[in-house]
Amino acid sequence: MKTDVLVAHSSEMEKADFYKKTYLHVALSILAFIGVETVLLKTVPAEVITMMFGQRYIWLLIIGVFWLASVLASKWSLSQSKSTQYLGLGFYILLEAVIFMPLLFIAVNVAGANVIFQAAMLTIAMFAGISAVAFTSKRDFSFLRNIIVIGGFISIGLIAGGIFFGFNLGLWFSVGMVILASATILYQTSKLKDSYGTEQYVGAALQLFASIMLLFWYILSILMSRRN
Structure with missing residues (x-):
């Protein structure tokens, strides 16, 4: 059986x-x-998707379930069992697909499918650039951890407040979330070697995938707001 060691202590x-x-x-x-x-958007009735973003309390429930499931998936990602890591990754992909349904439905039917492609290209470019900085910089990005945690709680509070009281968080909130997601990617990438063993690459992929999807969500939101 192959011994799993921390990436930081492994060979080049x-x-x-x-x-x-x-x-x-x-x-x-x-x-x-x-x-x-693609399958969900083609099979789930438009009325169901509309209900997801039309009823604020249903959307709050979905976000709550998503948050709890994300915590569970993150724990699975740190498992020594490869099958458990894959279970966490697959489960999280399905969750992301459900959460993204309303936003992509609106994007396709209001802003046009081209805006999704633009957001995807911007997300990939930003992710590649941030990853390059994390790998080539000699700086310690540990200081970002507290900023990310505090920013995460603030954003959850603002999102919940927006849902309960019906106010629009606006463009600057999306810009702030893009910055937060970028900081998360930078921190996670720089700490991969200290957080995972050499056989936990599936779990590491889950963490990066989650941050990429957060970045994509808010870049798409910004581009859509410019079309309105």
Whole structure:
């Protein structure tokens, strides 16, 4: 049985293999998300999708379930069992596809499908750039952890407040969330070697995939707001 060691303590060859497998699984996760989302948008009735963003309390319930399930998926991602890691990743991809349904439905029917492509390209470009900074910079990005945690709680509070009281969070909230998602990617990428073993590349991919999808959500939201 292959011994799993922390990536930071592994050989250069093992590190390279870990990163290659991690980013391959990130790419496969994105492709799986596209496939699942396409099926959902074609099979789920428009009335059901409309209800998701038309009823504020249903949307709040969905976000709550999503948050709890995300915590569970994150715990699975740190498992030593490869099958449990895959279960967490697959479960999270399905959750993301459900959460994204209303936004993509609106994007296609109001702003046009081209805006989705533009948001995807911007997300990939930003992710590649941030990853390059994390790998090439000698800086310690540990200070971002507290900023990300505090920013996350503030954003959840604002989202819940917007749902309860019916106010629009606006463009600047989306810009702030893009910055928060970018900081999360930078922090997570720089800490992959200290958080995961060489055989936990599926779990590492889940963490990066989650941050990419958050970044994509708010970039798409910004582009859609410019079309209105």
